[in-house]
Amino acid sequence: MEDRSQWAERIIDQIADAVVVADRSGVIVRWNDASAALFGFAAEEALGQNLDLIIPEHLRASHWRGFEAAMTKGVLKLQGRPTLTRALHKSGRKLYVEMTFAIVKGEAEGKVLGSVAVARDVTERVERERAARAS
Structure with missing residues (x-):
């Protein structure tokens, strides 16, 4: 049987949701297959890049304020609560994604x-709901 860390890696690789891990400075250090499918960047393109890779320009300032506060305090305002936000696909298309965050x-x-x-991508659901409200 494989050890726990190998199991954890397999789970991250095979889970249906995108998993993006960043270091304290916001550099992407883990990018699973679902992240590649959702955002359009292969792991080789995303690893070592800044999180701005997937954050729309108009959200970057507020993202970095929250990110830096979380890294400093070790606490997240949104810990574990799903949040609807926008993200950027490699093609430039904006997505609606539901995200949960953890420190x-x-x-030691x-x-x-x-x-x-x-x-996870919720673009279709959000657009359907908007269309229903508009009609």
């Missing part, structure tokens, strides 16, 4: 190592 802490002293976001 990643090390075992609970030092903040970075963050993880789990996302």
Whole structure:
């Protein structure tokens, strides 16, 4: 049987939701297959890039304020609560995604190592709801 870390890696690779892990400075360090499918960037293109890769320009300032506060305080305002937001596809198309965020802490002293976001595409649902309200 494989060890727990190998299991964890397989789960992240095979889960249907996008999993994006960033270090304390907002550089992408883990990008699963579902992230590639959702955002259009292969892992080789995304790894080592700044999170701005998938954040629409008009949301970047507020994202970085929240991100830096979370990395400093070790606490998230939205911890575990799904949040509807916009994201950017490689093609430039804007997506609606539902995301949950968590702080990643090390075992020793609970030092903040970075963050993880789990996302799914809800563009069709949001557009359907908007169309229903408009009619």
